[in-house]
Amino acid sequence: MKCKNCGGVFSDELEKCPYCGTMNKRGAYKKYRQKIRDIIDRVFGLQAEAYNSISKLILMSILRGLVMIAIVIGLAFTFSRFMKVNYYNDPEYDREALEDILWEEENLDKLNEAFENNDFETVNKLYYQNTHVVSKWPHYDAFCMRKEYQDVLKDFDYSYFSSYQLTDVLYFLYNPQYFCNPLRWTQDDWNEYEEDRQEILRLMQEKDYSEQELSEIYQTNADEYGYLSSSKLDKYLKEGD
Numbered sequence: 592m593k594c595k596n597c598g599g600v601f602s603d604e605l606e607k608c609p610y611c612g613t614m615n616k617r618g619a620y621k622k623y624r625q626k627i628r629d630i631i632d633r634v635f636g637l638q639a640e641a642y643n644s645i646s647k648l649i650l651m652s653i654l655r656g657l658v659m660i661a662i663v664i665g666l667a668f669t670f671s672r673f674m675k676v677n678y679y680n681d682p683e684y685d686r687e688a689l690e691d692i693l694w695e696e697e698n699l700d701k702l703n704e705a706f707e708n709n710d711f712e713t714v715n716k717l718y719y720q721n722t723h724v725v726s727k728w729p730h731y732d733a734f735c736m737r738k739e740y741q742d743v744l745k746d747f748d749y750s751y752f753s754s755y756q757l758t759d760v761l762y763f764l765y766n767p768q769y770f771c772n773p774l775r776w777t778q779d780d781w782n783e784y785e786e787d788r789q790e791i792l793r794l795m796q797e798k799d800y801s802e803q804e805l806s807e808i809y810q811t812n813a814d815e816y817g818y819l820s821s822s823k824l825d826k827y828l829k830e831g832d
């Protein structure tokens with residue numbers, strides 16, 4: 592374009608005449624618009640950058656949280672594995688297991704023989720020598736029943752018959768699960784139990800309790816699990832001889 596002041600020719604993109612310095616309105620306006628556009632671009636660029644860094648920050652926090660959770664779970668798992676491995680690798684554990692095996696090898700025949708001969712004193716002694724092994728012995732539950740029978744028999748030696756003694760008798764007659772696990776009894780054990788029951792019933796008859804009466808006392812006082820509260824049985828006690 593041509594300068595209005597000096598007549599010099601120059602590009603209309605320029606905001607001033609390069610020869611005399613007179614302002615070129617068209618060029619100045621174009622430059623001004625360009626600057627505004629640049630500012631707008633920068634502002635939007637900054638906004639986009641801010642959104643980016645905020646979403647990155649949130650993502651990083653989530654990732655960090657997940658990594659922490661994974662580390663905690665990993666540590667807990669490793670620790671529990673380590674504890675388990677340690678327990679089974681414990682030489683003390685191996686030694687005890689080996690001692691039990693040796694003890695069983697040495698005493699199993701003695702134990703069975705004492706049981707066959709109704710020698711419960713010997714079984715009892717062996718039981719206190721090694722409760723681990725004896726409580727896993729197949730006759731253990733039948734033995735507990737026999738031991739309980741002898742305890743109940745002892746009750747009849749006292750001149751005074753208490754509600755505790757009556758409780759023992761009722762457990763023996765109606766809830767043997769209270770002191771042993773009859774599911775592990777053999778047919779012989781059941782026969783033995785039946786004989787013992789008959790003997791207890793006979794002794795109770797001497798104290799004026801009929802079989803039906805005893806059954807009713809148990810049925811009306813046992814809770815849903817078959818357990819009795821001896822204090823509730825006080826009213827069923829009869830005067831001794």
Ligand SMILES: [Zn+2]
Pocket residue numbers: 594595596597598599608609610611612613
């Ligand atoms: Zn000019």
